[in-house]
Amino acid sequence: MVALTTLFTGLVAALGVAASPTALTTRQTPSGEGTHNGFFYSFWTDGGSRVTYTNGAAGSYSVTWQSGGNFVGGKGWNPGTTNRVISYSGSYNPNGNSYLAVYGWTRNPLIEYYVVENFGTYNPSSGATRRGQVVSDGDTYDLYESTRTNQPSIDGTSTFQQFWSVRRTKRTGGTVTMANHFNAVPPDGASAVVRAGAAQPAASPALPAPPATSGTPSASKQQQQQQQYLKPESFGQSAAQPTACGQGRVSVRCTYMDFTTQHIVDSGSSTSLLYPSPTINLFPGIRTLYIPSANQPTMATPLEPFYKLRCSCNSYPWGKQGSRSLAARLCAKTPGWTKSSSDASDLSDFKIDEDSPYAEMWMGTYPVLPSYVASTGEDLQAVLDRHPKELLGEHVISKFGHSLLPFLPKVLSISKALPLQLHPNKEFASKLHEKDPEKFGDPNHKPEIALALSEFEAFCGFKPIKDIAPLLKLDPIKLFLDESNMSAVKLDNDGLRSLVKTILSSSDDLIKKTYQGLASLPASTFTGVNESIPKLAPRLASQYDKSDPGVLVALLTMNYLVLQPGEAIYIPADGVHAYLSGDIIECMARSDNVLNTGFCPSAERDSAEDFCSVLTFAPHSPEQCMLPPKSYQRSEKGKTRVFQPPLSEFNVLETRLGPDETEVLGKVGASIVLATEGGATVKAGGKSFELEEGNTYFVSQGVSVDIKAKGQGLLMHTAYVE
Structure with a gap:
C-alpha cells in the first residue's frame, strides 16, 4: 500500500547556498506556514535573497526576488490522490535555472517525484538514470530515476528515490493527467514502482529545514518546527547548494489545481499562480527552487554564434x-x-x-x-x-x-x-x-x-523484379514456396509483399532448411547483381543464425551495395534496409523509432504483420538508392558538396580541404558541425575557434563560416536545417 503524502503540490522556491532555518527574512508575508482563504501555504527564506512573498485572493499568491540565497513558498492543498486531471495556464519566462512541474511525495515507499512541464536553462533530469517514457496529454514524457542517500525528506534524514517525468515539448498551460504518470511502470521493475501511488522516477533536490514564523528561532524551536513541518499532512520543500539564485517573479493560473506545480526560477524569471477555491483534499501550491547537481552548469550559457559540444x-x-x-x-x-x-x-x-x-x-x-x-x-x-x-x-x-x-x-x-x-x-x-x-x-x-566515411556495405530497398525472379526458380526456393503454399505467387508488388511476409512468418526449421539448400548451390548459379550471394550467405549466417529470416529476405529480395568514401544512400520512411559494415555519417529526422525483423534474436523481432503493413514494396535498382551530391551554391571556393534528401528536416554538407586551403560557407540554418578528419581555424559570427578532429559544434542560423585548414587538411560534415 502506498501512502500518499502531499501528493500534488505546486511550489515556488529559489534556493541559494545551504538551506537553513536561520537568518530568516520577513517580507510582506512572514515566514511560516498556515491557512489563507482555505488554502494551506508555507514560506521560508534563508535571508540571502531579497524576496517578497504575498498571499493573494483565494488560491493566488505572488513572489518576487533578486540574487541571493534560498526561499521556498506557495499555496495549495494537502494530501492528494493519483488520479487527478489538472488544467492550468499562465506565463513562464525563465532566465536561468528553473522549472515548472507537478511535485509531491509518497510514503511506503518514500518517493519524491516531479512531472516537469517546463524548465529554463537546465533540464532537471540531466544525469539521472533513464527508465523509459510515457505518452500523456499530447506529448511524450521521459522517465528518470535517482537515489538520494541520507538526505532530508518529509520523514527526516532518509535514503529515498526521486522520480522525474519530463515533458519533451515544453509548455506553460494545458492538462496533466496524473494517472498516466503513476501507471507508467519503468522496465525491469525499476525500483519497484507501485502503480497505486508511486510516482515516476525523477532526480530532485533535498529537503530544507522547515519555515519559521519570523526571525531566527532557537534550537528547541527549530526542532519543534521540524517535527511539525514533517508531519504527513505537511508539505516538504526541497533545497540544495547552488551557486546563485538570480531574480524572478512567478505567475500561473490553474483552473483545476489538483497537483503540484514546481518552479525553480533563477536569474530573472517570471511566473505566477492563481488557484480556484479547493474542492478536494489536496495540497497544490507553487514554489520556486534552485536545484543544483554534479553536472549542473554553474552559469546559464550565454547567447553565442556557436557552441562546442560534448557528445556520447x-x-x-x-x-x-x-x-x-x-x-x-x-x-x-x-x-x-x-x-x-x-x-x-x-x-x-x-x-x-x-x-x-x-x-x-x-x-x-x-x-x-x-x-x-x-x-x-x-x-x-x-x-x-x-x-x-x-x-x-x-x-x-x-x-x-x-x-x-x-x-x-x-x-x-x-x-x-x-x-x-x-x-x-x-x-x-x-x-x-x-x-x-x-x-x-x-x-x-x-x-x-x-x-x-570508409568502404560501406548495405542492403537497401528491394531489387528489380527481374533480378528476384530467377532466384525463385532455384530448387531450394521452389521447395520453400511449395511448402509455404506460395508456388503460384505472381511476382509483382503485392506478390513481393506476400513473399517477404511468408519468409518472416516461417518456422525456424523451414528457414534453416531453405538457407542450407541455397548455400549448397555452386557459386556459378548466381550471376549479375546476385553474384554476391555465395559470399554473403555464410557470413550473415555466422553473425546471427541460419534460421534468421532476415538472411533469406536480404539475399533473395534486396539490393546489395558497396559504397566508397563520399558516396551516400537515402532511406525513405518505410524503406527496408540493413547496414553490414563500415564507418558512416548517418543523419535522420528527429526520431528513434524502428521495426526490426531480422539479423537479431527472435525475441527482439517485431511482428511480420506490422512490418509488412507499413513497408514500401516498390522495387528499384541499386542506382536509385544512391543520393548523389550536388555543388553547394553558398560555397565560395567550391570545396563543399551538399547531400539533399527529399525531406524538409535537414541537408548535409561535406567540406574537403587540403593543407592550408580555405573555404567560406554562406549563411545557412542551424547546424551541427563535425571535424571528421584533420582540423581548421574557423571564424563565425565575429568570433573564432580551433576545430580539431572529433570536435562537434552547434552553429547558429544566419552565420557565415570562414574556414582555414591546418597542415593535415580537413574533412568536415555539417548537418543543417532551413
Missing part, C-alpha cells in the same frame, strides 16, 4: 571493438561524456574500453543521448529553448511548430549486420507511439541518409 557514444554488439571504432575515437577527442554512476547527475569524460564494442556517436538534442555545451555543461536543447529565434530562426520554428532540433546526426562504426529494419512513416509511427511509448519513443518519422 553507445555500445551495441554490432559496433566495432574499442579504438577500432571511429565513433568511439571521435567521441573521446572532445572529450565526450558518459555516466560514471547511476546515482546523481554524474557525467564523466568518455574513455575507450578496448574490450567494448562502440556503435554510434550521437550529436544533437534527442533525449536518449543529448549533447551538452562543453563550456557550461548545459543541455543544448535548453539553450535552444531559451533562444529559439536567435539560434534556430523563426522560419524553422514556424515550420515544425517547436524549438527542438529537427534532425539527429550520428557517426556509426559497423562490424557486423545491423538488424533488418524500417522506420515507420508519421501516421504509423504516431499509432505505434500511442500504443507502446516505451518502445516507440516519439510519433515522428525517420527518413535518413548514410554517407560513407
